[in-house]
Amino acid sequence: VIEQLPLGQVLMQGLAGIFGGIAAAVIATGILPYLEHAFNITTPMKLLDYAKPNHPLLARLLLDAPGTYHHSVLVGNLAETSADVIGADPVVVRVGSYYHDIGKIKRPYFFVENQEGPENPHDKISPTLSTLIITSHIKDGVELCREYRLPRIIVDIVQQHHGTSLVSYFYKxxxxxxxxxxxxxxxxxxxxxxxxxxxxxxxxxxxxxxxAVRSLGKPNVNRIEATVRRVIRERLHDGQLDDCSLTLRDLNIIGDVFIRVLSSMFHSRIEYPEDVPNLRELEKRRVKNGNCYKLSSGRDISDSSSGAACN
Ligand SMILES: [Fe+2]
Ligand SMILES: [Fe+2]
Structure with a gap:
């Protein structure tokens, strides 16, 4: 058919096709927000906008409650890793994690991750009042999400992320x-x-x-595994997972993934000897002994410039 048409017409129709495609993409991108609003649909593209660190609400979280911001990013990484395997939406999981504790912005210092130093405001108030303050981060979070017009799917996650679980520390x-x-x-x-x-x-x-894993004194793989399995078991036995469609197989997979990821995040680091001499002292010894010196722990450190270790 192309051979029967004049070359000029083929070129014109080709160009019209290219410009038509570009115009369709531009129009679709332009009207997408209106379609989302009209039909109450949140596309993954729109959700990813909320995950940007420069979103005004996330920027407030980083500034007012940096500990909670860090915790939310870790929760996002952890939850997203197992989302695909159990058939959950990874984008919703990541964005939901970023905002799940957004209500802590209102009273950040009542939450352990934002406390600096030994002072704890809960020491001066009753366990009942402490529980009221802790649980109010849900209501405050929902209000903030509505104020910043976050999608319904995120507001629901903020509202449901503690379910009806017990604030066991203050209850005890x-x-x-x-x-x-x-x-x-x-x-x-x-x-x-x-x-x-x-x-x-x-x-x-x-x-x-x-x-729970962050609160472990000296985390190792065995302790992390025991903690993760216990937390999942407790939530299950407390009925917190009764209204969702997670299966026991899903819970097992989630546990395996969490143990693997948390072990790489929180494993104990090798402690360095405290009596490592300072650099000036090391330099003096190096000059005195040639190009190598010994640490007080007895380990040799070779001068990298010499490229050889001395014995
Ligand atoms: Fe949290
Ligand atoms: Fe929370």
Whole structure:
């Protein structure tokens, strides 16, 4: 057919095709936000916009609660790694993780990851008030998400990431008091609802596992494995995963992935000897002994410029 048409017409139609394609892409990109709004759809492209560190709400989190920002990024990495394997949406999981604790911006110093030094504001208030402050980061988070017009899917994750779980530390502290018989367990639980989707449940587990492993004194693979399995088991037995579609097989896979990722994040580092001489002293010894010197631990350090170790 091309051979039967004049060359000029073929070129014209070819160019029209190219410009038509470009115009269609430009128009589609331009009207996409309006279509998203009209049909209440959040595309992965739109979601990725919320994951940019320069989003005003994320920038506020970094500035006002840097510890929570760091924790949220770790939770995002952890949860996203297992999202694909269990059929959850990795983009929703990552963005949801970044915002899950956004409500902590309101009172950052009541949360352990933002506390510097030995002072803890919870020491001066009752366990009941502490629980009220801790659990209010859900309500504050939902309000902030609505104020910044975040998509519904993210607001749901913020609201569900603790489900109706117990604030066990303050519940335990309250039951140790003299009037412990008046303590009602329900008063020390989050309002919920429990996670309704795989993505919200995955973030709940990643959040709890990251925090539990971070609190281990000297983490090693065995302790990390025991902690991750315990946290997942506790959430399951507490009924927090009853409303989502995660299976026991999924939970097993999530546990395996979390153990692998957390072990590489938190493994104990080799402790360096404290009596390593300072550089000036090392330099003096080097000049005195030639091109090599010995550390007090007895390990030889060779002068890299000489390219050979002395014995
Ligand atoms: Fe939280
Ligand atoms: Fe968290």
């Amino acid at each position: 502290r309250a039951t140790e008091n003299e009037h412990s018989e008046c303590i009602i367990e329900a008063d020390f639980r989050y309002d919920g609802p429990r996670p309704q989707t795989k993505e919200a449940a995955l973030i709940m587990l990643a959040d709890a596992c990251e925090a």
